[in-house]
Amino acid sequence: MLTEQPVFSTLKKWLSVSGGTFHPSAHFQYAEASGNSVVAAEDIPADTTIVACPFSLVITEELAQKNISKLISTDSVTDWTERQWISAYICLHWLNMTTKAPELEHYPYIACLPASDQPMTPLHFTEPELQAFKGSNIYQATIDRQREWRAEWQQCQSFIAGQNGEWGRKFTWDLYLAAATHISSRAFPSSLLDPNPTLVASEDTKPVLLPGVDSLNHKRAQPVSWSVTFPNSNVELAAPASGNRQPIISLVLHTATATGDELLNNYGPKPNAELILGYGFSLPDNPDDTILLKIGGIDKKWEVGREAQGAGAIWDELLQVIQQDAGGDEQEDYETQMDTADTLASMVQILLEKLPTEEKIKGIEIRQEVKRMWKDYIRGQREILSSLLDFCQQKENEAIELARSKGVDLVIEE
Numbered sequence: 011m012l013t014e015q016p017v018f019s020t021l022k023k024w025l026s027v028s029g030g031t032f033h034p035s036a037h038f039q040y041a042e043a044s045g046n047s048v049v050a051a052e053d054i055p056a057d058t059t060i061v062a063c064p065f066s067l068v069i070t071e072e073l074a075q076k077n078i079s080k081l082i083s084t085d086s087v088t089d090w091t092e093r094q095w096i097s098a099y100i101c102l103h104w105l106n107m108t109t110k111a112p113e114l115e116h117y118p119y120i121a122c123l124p125a126s127d128q129p130m131t132p133l134h135f136t137e138p139e140l141q142a143f144k145g146s147n148i149y150q151a152t153i154d155r156q157r158e159w160r161a162e163w164q165q166c167q168s169f170i171a172g173q174n175g176e177w178g179r180k181f182t183w184d185l186y187l188a189a190a191t192h193i194s195s196r197a198f199p200s201s202l203l204d205p206n207p208t209l210v211a212s213e214d215t216k217p218v219l220l221p222g223v224d225s226l227n228h229k230r231a232q233p234v235s236w237s238v239t240f241p242n243s244n245v246e247l248a249a250p251a252s253g254n255r256q257p258i259i260s261l262v263l264h265t266a267t268a269t270g271d272e273l274l275n276n277y278g279p280k281p282n283a284e285l286i287l288g289y290g291f292s293l294p295d296n297p298d299d300t301i302l303l304k305i306g307g308i309d310k311k312w313e314v315g316r317e318a319q320g321a322g323a324i325w326d327e328l329l330q331v332i333q334q335d336a337g338g339d340e341q342e343d344y345e346t347q348m349d350t351a352d353t354l355a356s357m358v359q360i361l362l363e364k365l366p367t368e369e370k371i372k373g374i375e376i377r378q379e380v381k382r383m384w385k386d387y388i389r390g391q392r393e394i395l396s397s398l399l400d401f402c403q404q405k406e407n408e409a410i411e412l413a414r415s416k417g418v419d420l421v422i423e424e
């Protein structure tokens with residue numbers, strides 16, 4: 011029999027009285043590598059609903075704003091982002107953990123969040139660990155994120171301090187960082203709450219926290235499905251005390267889980283850069299890996315995947331730029347194609363040379379988990395860049411063929 015910490019039994023009861031469910035054979039367990047996990051205490055067949063959360067417990071920007079406004083006047087706040095509202099809401103629970111201010115509704119959930127000393131996202135790296143990523147996209151993305159979140163925290167902190175001096179003093183950067191990291195590592199897109207739920211975020215989706223549902227760890231390509239249902243009017247549990255029947259979001263696992271095995275969710279296809287930055291872990295040889303590329307002087311970024319997937323878009327842009335530089339139609343097609351392949355290959359070569367190497371980071375003190383992420387990520391970046399060099403070579407060969415078809419023999423100088 012697996013024993014669970016009382017906070018998890020409380021979470022399950024809280025979900026259930028509000029109309030949600032947590033499978034009776036799904037038990038919480040702590041694992042060194044991935045924090046809390048959920049395991050099967052008995053065999054669980056395929057196509058079973060593991061956890062369901064009523065919409066009333068979902069933490070959205072609106073819910074956070076509504077509940078915070080019951081504690082302090084927020085009329086003058088007009089420009090907080092959803093991360094600021096939800097982070098402030100989480101932090102206010104932490105600041106009121108002993109008094110349990112009744113305006114805040116999510117104590118049973120907040121009590122189950124992993125401790126703030128556990129995250130392995132880059133904002134929790136030591137300075138030398140971050141330096142080990144210098145020359146990769148993650149390095150700059152971490153610096154940008156740190157700047158953005160600190161500015162958000164300062165704005166929230168000075169507002170809260172103006173309302174309640176004690177809370178203001180306790181609303182530290184570390185507290186905000188812990189809350190914002192919970193959002194980046196556990197939130198789902200609000201598109202999951204649509205009648206046809208989808209993990210595919212669009213421009214107007216926002217992060218939402220789904221208590222209980224966010225307890226499962228990730229496995230790539232794990233067959234799961236999401237459903238939004240309206241409770242059956244015969245089901246007593248689905249009608250909370252208020253009598254308001256409300257939709258429920260459920261997570262169904264489509265594979266059977268044997269006793270003792272972990273129940274795993276699928277967060278969607280994510281490259282290691284996103285897994286490391288947002289969640290603090292990586293997958294070895296991640297097929298969903300991508301690299302972000304920029305062309306000097308153009309603001310846009312292009313995402314290229316393994317086997318140079320998506321390289322066509324940056325190729326087309328570069329081709330156009332080179333064509334314009336060469337004076338429009340005055341240059342032969344094959345010459346433009348040759349120049350473009352050459353330019354792209356040089357850009358890729360520079361990026362390859364900038365990437366950190368084992369040699370360069372020798373002697374830097376790096377925790378084992380960070381080193382694992384570093385290896386998975388840097389290897390992925392290197393492999394994508396190599397596939398881009400192959401792509402350029404292929405374009406060059408095509409240019410030679412095109413020239414030949416026009417009676418020109420191109421001689422490539424090494």
Ligand SMILES: C[S@@+](CC[C@H](N)C(=O)[O-])C[C@H]1O[C@@H](n2cnc3c(N)ncnc32)[C@H](O)[C@@H]1O
Nearest residue numbers: 044045046124195196224225226227228289291
């Ligand atoms: C949505 S939460 C899942 C529950 C979490 N383990 C907990 O302790 O509450 C996401 C976090 O779980 C951990 N995690 C999820 N999937 C993982 C995996 N495949 N490998 C390592 N850690 C994982 C990471 O720390 C991630 O930030």
